[in-house]
Amino acid sequence: MKKFGLLGQKLSYSFSPVIHGVIFEYLKLDATYSLIEREPELLDQKAFHDIMAVYDGINVTIPYKSHIMPFLDEIDPAAARIGAVNTVVKRDGRLIGYNTDYFGALASLKALPYSEATGAILLGTGGSSKAVMQCLKALEIEPIYQVSRTPETNIVGENIRQLDYEMLATMDISGCLLVNCTPVGMETYEYASPVPKAVVGRQSSVFDLIYVPAVTTLLAYANEENVPHQNGLDMLMIQAVEAEKLWLSMPDLQQDQMLSHLKDSISI
CATH class of the missing domain: 3.40.50.720 (NAD(P)-binding Rossmann-like Domain)
Structure with a gap:
């Protein structure tokens, strides 16, 4: 079983476990997605690496998107330009940081x-x-x-x-x-x-x-x-799909098809 999760300070509001659960079911993947709450004073490099020893990949949210960057072995050039990481991939023993928020935000802005x-x-x-x-x-x-x-x-x-x-x-x-x-x-x-x-x-x-x-x-x-206005649910779902593509090495996973399935399956 693969293990993924979301690292943040306060996560009781998060819809991410539901979204990723729908994706796992759709892909028939044996995997879990957990909430990983940590206070800033408890998240140093050792604590972060202890977390990554347990998980195959994680998402990162407030307030750690920049905080964890020095703890990584490699940062995708696009994420480096942004200055923030929201997705960490474990690949060949190395921890690589990406930013999938960009794709979700861009699509949401284009919808306006x-x-x-x-x-x-x-x-x-x-x-x-x-x-x-x-x-x-x-x-x-x-x-x-x-x-x-x-x-x-x-x-x-x-x-x-x-x-x-x-x-x-x-x-x-x-x-x-x-x-x-x-x-x-x-x-x-x-x-x-x-x-x-x-x-x-x-x-x-x-x-x-x-x-x-x-x-x-x-x-x-x-x-x-x-x-005209829009909330952040589409952004959340799109960045989740993009994160799954990285974690599972599935670049051909169709974002539009997966997003449509998520919208049919999830409501707030």
Whole structure:
């Protein structure tokens, strides 16, 4: 039996075991998928390697997508450019890091009217936001306003500007694709929104990476303001399929077919 899992700090919300369970059943694969919760102070290199001694491959989520990179033997060039790893593959005794978030985020952004956007507002600076940043660049959406509680500098690169949330609320930025890469809006945050309704109403579309709840306060604001929007479930399912392709060495596994099966089998 093969063993896979998800490494993170708080994972009670995760839908990943259900998704991977459906994939295993579809492929008739004898495998399990577990939640691996660890506190940051307990996840050093030795602890990580102890985990990988038990598992054939893992996914990685908040707050470890960058944290575990120094513990790996090799990092896929695309993941290195992103600066975050969400999938670890064990191959010939070596631990190799990949980023499959990129594929899920890109497909989700393309499902929105992204070409109408006059720019992008990216909330958060964690591992997921790094993948989304590369997607925004690939789609040539600019300028990009990256928003965090403590921006390090005002301008960080060509057509990229860092703001704090107060600046975003007071500036007249409109017509953008707004992407939430923070955990604000999850049930543990009592359905809060990372930005006010007025900010949402000025934008062209909204993508919230959160999928539990399916409709966050941010997406409810978008719905009330008739702004096209999408949650993070498709992204989660697509990145899961891409991770399975890596773990199982099945590059020909059809993403569209598998995604359709997942949507038929899963609801939130």
